[in-house]
Each structure stands twice: as structure tokens, then as C-alpha cells.
Amino acid sequence: MHFPTFDDFYQRILFLLPFAANFRSNEFDYQTPDLWQFKHPQCGGFDQSPIAIHRRKVIPLSLPPLTFGFYDELFDDLVTVKNSGHTVEFKVPSTIYGLKPYVSGGLLQDFYEAESVHFHWGSRKSKGSEHVLNGHYYDLEMHIVHRNTKYLTFDEALNYTDGVTVLAVLFKVVRHGPAFYQPGLREIFNSLLHLSNFSSSYTVEEHLTLGSMLGNLNRGNFYTYKGSLTTPPCSPVVQWHVFAEVLPIWIQDLAKFWLLFDERRRPLLNNTRPLQSQENRLIFHRQPFLPLQPEQLQGLIWV
Ligand SMILES: [Zn+2]
Structure with missing residues (x-):
């Protein structure tokens, strides 16, 4: 019979510690994504x-x-971040x-209702985007998460391969x-000053639209996979749309994320x-059609 030695015991505890820390309540840790x-x-x-x-x-x-339904209509309630x-x-x-704002069109077969908006960021020393575009990490990435309206709840949608689409x-x-x-972004970035503690929230004083979160972004130019x-x-249920155009953010606003x-x-x-x-996945690039030059237009009319 093998009795575990103190060393065995100690090593097992050391091995389990990161798991225990990671599994505390329902949380996860960005320091140990492999777990x-x-x-x-x-x-x-x-x-x-x-x-x-x-x-x-x-x-x-x-x-x-993509069709942006109700994206440029005012919310009927104030946003709480x-x-x-x-x-x-x-x-x-x-x-x-x-009704909530929704997207359809592109490769999407259905209507997808906007559920929530959140951000990913880095630090004073490191970039903070999740996707890498043309070899570059960027400073911040915003995700607008949508649920396929075929499914009643977000949790239900996570069970189907066409359940979710995210605009990045x-x-x-x-x-x-x-x-x-x-x-819109200005209001959200300013709210960060009130959100330094876990679970704190802040209600933005202005009525916003979801479209105002996109500024003047070219909505017609995106990658999708x-x-x-x-x-x-x-859950592997997301049709991603990553916009090709990168929006500017003032350094003063980016720094507000680092105070949380x-x-x-x-x-x-x-x-x-x-x-x-990427495995064997295909990434598609959708670009708006280039406007026709006047001489091409003439050709179309007269030929
Ligand atoms: Zn995200």
C-alpha cells in the first residue's frame, strides 16, 4: 500500500491551487486562459x-x-454602465x-437583436485589442453582442451555431x-471615472443611440468569420464582424480604463x-462597391 508522503501531498496542493483560484465562484482569470x-x-x-x-x-x-435596424433611434431608457x-x-x-436595435444582412440569415456592449483593453504598457488586424494589435476593442431573435434568451442562443453575432x-x-x-462613446468613456470598484455602476445622463457608439465608422467595410x-x-456560435476601419480614441479616454x-x-x-x-476557417472581406467614375457612367448610358 502506498501512503502519500508529505511531499506528494504538498505537490498535489500546489498543482490544484491555480485551479481552485480559477474556479472560485463563477469567475475566470485572464492570467490563466489555458485553464x-x-x-x-x-x-x-x-x-x-x-x-x-x-x-x-x-x-x-x-x-x-449589413442592415442596422433602429441603430440610429434613441433608447427609451438611460444606459447604465x-x-x-x-x-x-x-x-x-x-x-x-x-424594439431593440438589430442587425441583419451580410452573411446573416436572420435578425440579430443587440443585447449588450462591452470593451477589452490593455494597460499603460500593452495593447488591448483581442483581434489582430494586418499584423497589429490595437489599443481597445469594443464588442456589440447580438442574439438571433429565433432564440428567446441569450443562454438558449449559445446552444446553436447561428445563435450570436458580434460587431467588433x-x-x-x-x-x-x-x-x-x-x-455616445464620449458618454461611456466619461462614465468610467465612476466605475473603479467591482460591481459599481453609473447611469449616463444623456439618451443615447446604439449607432452613436460607432461614430462616423464606415459600416460597409468589414471582415466576417x-x-x-x-x-x-x-461557445462557438458567433458570426464575427470586425470592421476594417479603426476608430480614434484620445489617450485621456483610454487611460480611464486603466483605473478600474x-x-x-x-x-x-x-x-x-x-x-x-484559425484552423481551416475562411475569413471574408466585404467592401462597399467603388463608386463608378464619370467616364464609366457615360459608357453605361451610351453603350
Ligand atoms: Zn468581448
Whole structure:
């Protein structure tokens, strides 16, 4: 019979400690993303996100544009932004027409209702995007998460491969230059000053639209591929749309993300999942049609 020695026992405890820390309540830790799969097997499965997207390795596709339903209509309620310990997020309210904003079109077969908006960021020393675009990490990434309206709840949608679509917007820091138009984002970035503690929340005083979170972004130019949630349970049910245009963010606004704290009072920094393998997945690039030149137009009319 083998009696475990003290060393055996000690080593086993040392081995289990990170798991125990990671499994405390329902939380996960960005310092140990390799351990997520032990509680959430899909995190170790297929079609995972984020991935690196390179314009030379994508397939140009003549797709219809995305349709942004009610994106530019005012919400019927004020937005409450919350520090969840992993990110800052807000639930998307209904618009004054009683319905939530939605997207359809592109490769989407159905209507997808906006559920929530959250962010991923780095630190003073490191970039904070999850997706890599043309070899570059960026400073901040915003995710607008939508649920297929075929499914009644977000949890139900996570069981189906067409359950979710996410719009991803990358931001690059600017230190000076002309002002830019981002009224919704301005309100959200200012709310960060009230959200330093875990579970704190702040209600924005202005009525917003979801479209105002996109500023003047070119909504017609995006990359799209099949992937997953980038946080546990990592469900591989997401049609991703990563916009090709990168929005500017003032350094003063980016720095507000670095002042937040998580559940254990640690600085909430680098809330980004490492890159995942593209495997044999295809990435499509949708670009708006180029406007016809006057001479081409004449040719069309007279020939
Ligand atoms: Zn996200």
C-alpha cells in the first residue's frame, strides 16, 4: 500500500491551487486562459476567437451590406454602465419604437437583436485589442453582442451555431489632432471615472443611440468569420464582424480604463484572450462597391 508522503501531498496542493483560484465562484482569470477549458470544455474546442486577420489572406466577397435596424433611434431608457470585474458593459435598452436595435444582412440569415456592449483593453504598457488586424494589435476593442431573435434568451442562443453575432470595433490612440465625432462613446468613456470598484455602476445622463457608439465608422467595410465568445463558456456560435476601419480614441479616454479594479481589488488590465488558431476557417472581406467614375457612367448610358 502506498501512503502519500508529505511531499506528494504538498505537490498535489500546489498543482490544484491555480485551479481552485480559477474556479472560485463563477469567475475566470485572464492570467490563466489555458485553464478555462477545464471548467468550460468549449474553450479548448474548435472555432475559437479571437484570431489574426490579414488582408492578404482573406476572401473578398460581394456581399450585401449589413442592415442596422433602429441603430440610429434613441433608447427609451438611460444606459447604465457596470464594472463586472472582467469588463465594463451595458445592456442595450429598447428604442423609442419599443424594439431593440438589430442587425441583419451580410452573411446573416436572420435578425440579430443587440443585447449588450462591452470593451477589452490593455494597460499603460500593452495593447488591448483581442483581434489582430494586418499584423497589429490595437489599443481597445469594443464588442456589440447580438442574439438571433429565433432564440428567446441569450443562454438558449449559445446552444446553436447561428445563435450570436458580434460587431467588433478597434480603436487606436491619438494624442493630438482634430476633434472627432463620437457622442455616445464620449458618454461611456466619461462614465468610467465612476466605475473603479467591482460591481459599481453609473447611469449616463444623456439618451443615447446604439449607432452613436460607432461614430462616423464606415459600416460597409468589414471582415466576417465563424468564431466563438472570447470569454467562458467560449461557445462557438458567433458570426464575427470586425470592421476594417479603426476608430480614434484620445489617450485621456483610454487611460480611464486603466483605473478600474476587479473583484479582488486588483487593477482590471489586459482583459484580452490570447489569439486562437484559425484552423481551416475562411475569413471574408466585404467592401462597399467603388463608386463608378464619370467616364464609366457615360459608357453605361451610351453603350
Ligand atoms: Zn468581448
